[in-house]
Amino acid sequence: MDKKKKLAAGIAAVCVVTALLGLKNFFTPKEQIQSLERNSPGAGETAVNLEVRTDEGNFPIDFQLEERIYEASELDGVFEEGKKWLDTVWLGDNTSSDSVTQNLYFPERIPHLGLTVQWKTESYRLIQSDGKVTEEALSRAPLNTKIRAVLKYGEFEKSYDYELRIVENVLQGDEELKQGILKEVKSRQTEERTQNEMILPDTFNGTKLEWYVREDPVWPKIFIFGNLILVLIYFASEEKRMQQIRDKSKELERDYPDIVYKLVLLVSSGMTVKGAWEKLIYDYRKEKNNTGKVRCGYEEMEMALREMNYGISELKAYENFGKRCASQNYIRFSSLLIQQVKRGARGMNQLLMQEVMASEILRKENARKRAEEAGTKLLFPMVLLMAVVFAVLMIPAFLSISI
Template identity: 30%
Template structure:
């Protein structure tokens, strides 16, 4: 017996008793559970819904029992407040801490809750002096970045906002912001022989501050031949621009160091815009074709619905005149009308099927399915059934179906009229606005401002 089963064994009897009150063999819910268990019988431990339910209840009871016991033990050992005489203060840099304590005054009834705000631990003056000294000693390694030394600075310096893991804050100032800004970035062009820059850093820790000044020598950055040439061209352009600031045009330099310069302005190519338009157009056409197809389907379905009643009346009249169903269909297929209808096309297809050897009943059913409307499918089924059983009473049945079709035609016509009225609402509003402008324009123009 596994450990889990041993743990569950005391609760299994309780689970079986509760399951006996819950499980009923005639209940549909438990019959479905039985089928599911039979489907997975290779992996399930339970043979029926009763045992499965009993085990589930046993597991729940076991969890509730041990959980309640754990809650009781925690409440016993942590329920009463522990008496303290000291309160741990937050360490350096951790910020202040808020907490609530209960205090019991001797002779008083209830304990009082007192909120306490503890500030972080403060450094001593000696510690702060040591921090300042350490910050000065580490200064060069902190700010140099990619430079070799403070006497040869060719790239930006690093001015951190704090040092020594945040113990000391640092604010930076330079006497030549045109060369080095307050973030340590090189923003100007130093001389080839180097330019001295005075830097002041203000260290602060708690309520104490200290200023430390030092100087660095800034040289032009090391450039490749291409970068040097680009720099010369930029300087030449700046010089030319300053000389001709009052002229309409800027003459671009024609040569540098005896080498001819050819200036070209890159044209904005419309290729990307055209490509985007092509993709958008392709997507629009894709969706438009789908929309056209759906519109054609809807148009044909609407037309077939409108033609349904008249088709049945014609078919009914021909049947009462003594023609068979096939003869009536052939007569309708041969008739020529001023305006071609969708139903005429489907009737001719049905006749062509019968001529090609398709059974007559199957042809009528195919006729209804091709129309894709419930009333036509029903009518095709009626014709096929009456062909097998005989056509007695078929004309009356078609007449009743025609009356129902006429009612649907009236409802559809009313719906189409409402849709047309909704579509005309916006043009009518535009026309109303135009009329208002025509009427009010002369009156407004007659006012003298």
């Protein structure tokens, strides 16, 4: 089944399912309703979408169904339930109201009951309205104080008082020693504010103290960033190597039509393949000495000639040439040269001319690609120039607007 048939089958299946659902909705009688259930107090409104049917026609009716509100007779029970919930949460992380050492938890709402809570403290210098126990309260500990929770629902409210005792947070072990030393240092700092130097304590409660400048270890940073840099260098070098390979491949493709055309021309004039090869390398060396331009295709040919001079057979040198270039065009051309050497000119001239025609097509294709690449490279400077032009035109216009 082709793509068009699959698409048609899918559309048909959707149409069938839609039609069945429409028929079911049409023939299924709707159940008439007489009432709507409200949300419980505090749960909020509900969006209602109804249809009303009359002798004059059917009409859509949309509205917000408000939550239920408590009757006055219910409120005492609701307030008591709210107090029970507050009893379980207001201490926060403290274990008992007789030993408060940390901040209290003052919720502003009781969502499941729809009640709001207002907190009042006996002294905001001891406990703030958000439940925070102040430093002054902890420094004056132990002390007793009170807080009041006012539960509200509309115009109705009810207050509940809580008694608590703020005590000093008893530290143990190393934390106690640390806080004690810190307190001693702060005390000395206050006493010696007029001195050029602050003398650090050498003992604390019989414990000998030795002071050193704390230094963050450098080795984790060196380990992480060093390895990261090495990885980045590796990938950068790999990318550079791959880019060099891509650049060389492009250079080889550019040189291919020129190499094929010249070599076939020389072979067709009666020269041997090796003689034509040497002639191309001789001309390339002269051009390279004059211009300094290096061409990858001719460099590979020169390496093949060097192999022949070192004793490698001519056929093997042509084969190695095609493999080093790693291009289908060069591999095919090297195989044609090998056949030319083996079989001579008989039947090979036509194949070589076909390769020349193919290389001309490749030359045009390479020229088109270079033109496209040049256009792409010019895109960013054009966008940048456009932004500069807009800035030159718009900035003076904005500056000239009087506010």
